[in-house]
Amino acid sequence: MSRIDYLVLFATVLAIPLYGLWRTRGHESLGHYLKGDKTIRWGTIGLSVLATQAGPITFLSMPGQAYESGIGFIQNYFGQPLALLVVCAVFVPIYQKLKVFTAYQYLGQRFDRKTQMLGAFLFLVQRGLAAGITIYAPAIILSAILGWQLNLTICLAGGFVIIYTVVGGTTIVSLTQRYQMMVILAGMAVAFGVVIYRLSPDISFGHALVVAGKLDKLQAVDFSPDPHKRYTFWSGAIGGFFLALSYFGADQSQVQRYLAGNSLRSSRLGLLFNSVVKVPMQFFILLLGAMIFIFYQFEKPPVFFNRPAYERAIEHGAGPQLKDLATKADQVFEQKREALSAYAAAPSPENMQSIRALEAQTQAVRTETKQVLNQNGADPRSKESDYVFITFILHELPRGVVGLLVAVILCATMSATAAALNALGSTTVVDIYRPLRSSIASDHHYVVAARLFTAAWGLVAIGVASFANLVENLIEAGNILGSVFYGSILGLFLVAFFIRKVRGSAVFFAALIAQAMVFILFFTTGIGYLWYNAIGCGAVVILAPVLERLIFRAEPMEAA
């Protein structure tokens, strides 16, 4: 990166939180710290919800996902618009009416304290780990590619977020997320424009779409009923619906975003904004990845995008083997480029057949390269596709824009982490600390406690990030973690809303059994992870009335 890139990077990354700190100075009540003030309007809530969900993984890994496997990942979002409508119609009015600070407070009011704490505990475990991944995921890639020290990158990114989240609470999180999301959207639009512009001498945008389609990168919708396929319309619409319903309805990091501002109208409009823009936004990010794939059909790509792992293998003595593979890759690339130019000039099925055959050879060389790396102990530590977009940014974008795009990744990291820490601190104070305290304390006491817990969770997240070693694609890691825990949490809320006769003990034990069942399935079967949401939720909804009828019916009613 050049000096101008570093200037753009630091100016963007620092200016937004500093402005936020200045805007939110001098507020001290617990309500203000946890729920923000009335100046937060629906546009800010909408962007804040969008930024909380997206995170760095969306912008760093998703183009690589499309580069490798096509844009089918879009189907994971098909359940989201419907889930957001349910949240708007059912969840938001209840939270606003009861004026709760956290979603789990509602469980305490509807059931009992132990159910409130169970919901909060499941959330804290899941979100605490996920916050670590949110910091680790971009840090491992940026440090590897830019030569930054991994632990220093983690500490700087995490440390800065801790400072401004602790000081400003919910208002600063929402405010900074608005501007960070604007930078992110602008940066991604610039990247999309550059890749289309860079393609133009070789191939038109229309032809690029045709070629990407023929090479299986543009299958957005797949109606296959096979439950073992990760991305289908059905797993996205059904599993994705439950994932999104749990996430938006029962994950405090989102609930806190749309309850900010204290207005029912703003909360609903912010969520409806997300239900309209989410699928198109993800589509364009994935399409960007597919276009980068086409770009690298005309510009020679690296044999292996994870350059640091590749260089480690050379140091371990795999140089000659890798050199042979690189030569082979170069030859296939030249043949493929000629075939593609011929296809662009005069499209024919024969040309496309030879392009497909050459692409299969390219994939074979990449697979062989990965095997050589593994055999030589050059542990890649994360999936190669995660390095595609950052490689494109650093090598193909003009000076200044590189800094902007690295800022996009850091802004996304900061906004998602800030929302997580804000929610973790609030939940610990409201659902664990306050119920366990025997004496009444002042608002100031709880604000100080919320700040301390937020800082403590920040340190936990940095700790998780420092020891994390991902085995799956970065996008998958976050979603799998969510899917394993969310089902039971959502089940608690659905029973609370719709099955009036069930009381605290029945739903508490139903959630524990459901969570154990999901863990067993996760470790013993290979079903698509999105289904765990539906299974966990379904188990709670079915088991709770059964337990209530068979075991807990004789118990006297507890005071809520």
Next chain:
Amino acid sequence: MSERLEEQLQDEEPRWSRAYGFVLAFFALEILLLYLFTVRFS
């Protein structure tokens, strides 16, 4: 405050129902366009 919210909810319900209908229609259109995109480019 919560009584006021109840009243507000009841008064505004028809408007919100229309908004939800619009979002559902938009979502159906998105799926249709993505399906057509898949058919055209696969």
